[in-house]
Amino acid sequence: MSASRTALRVGLVTAAAAAASALACPANATVPAAAASGTVHTMERGVSGCIAWSYSYGYAYSANVYYHNRCKAAHYLKLDLRGRRDKCFKVAGHKKSKVYVAPVPIVLPSTQPTIRSVKQVTHC
Known part of the structure; x- marks a missing residue:
């Protein structure tokens, strides 16, 4: 797999993880x-x-x-x-x-x- 495709895949996974954590943890929750x-x-x-x-x-x-x-x-x-x-x-x-x-x-x-x-x- 090329470096650009790997970077794209990592970027998509990171974006998906960030979106999931934003849904799972409301803004006013304490961490x-x-x-x-x-x-x-x-x-x-x-x-x-x-x-x-x-x-x-x-x-x-x-x-x-x-x-x-x-x-x-x-x-x-x-x-x-x-x-x-x-x-x-x-x-x-x-x-x-x-x-x-x-x-x-x-x-x-x-x-x-x-x-x-x-x-x-x-x-x-």
Whole structure:
């Protein structure tokens, strides 16, 4: 495909997306600061021992932490959370699941991440 046809196609897609967003979001609607500034939260991924995990922040730094125990034996997973007690739970062998992490309490600024670390531990 030629460069001019590609540019035309990209321009049409961009125009269609702008028109759709204008219809979906009235002019007097409020938009969260992160969405207005174009901030995109990246996906955090990692492996700790037998457990693979990932999370991405949503509105006000809430998150769903997805985890997968890739070993046969059960292991413990610990979420080190900012501003509150850590979450620690047992993950059965070969289990995939998720856990919801609520936003940090209103006392703390909501501009900082909720999760400090995710790691496999020997006990809770």
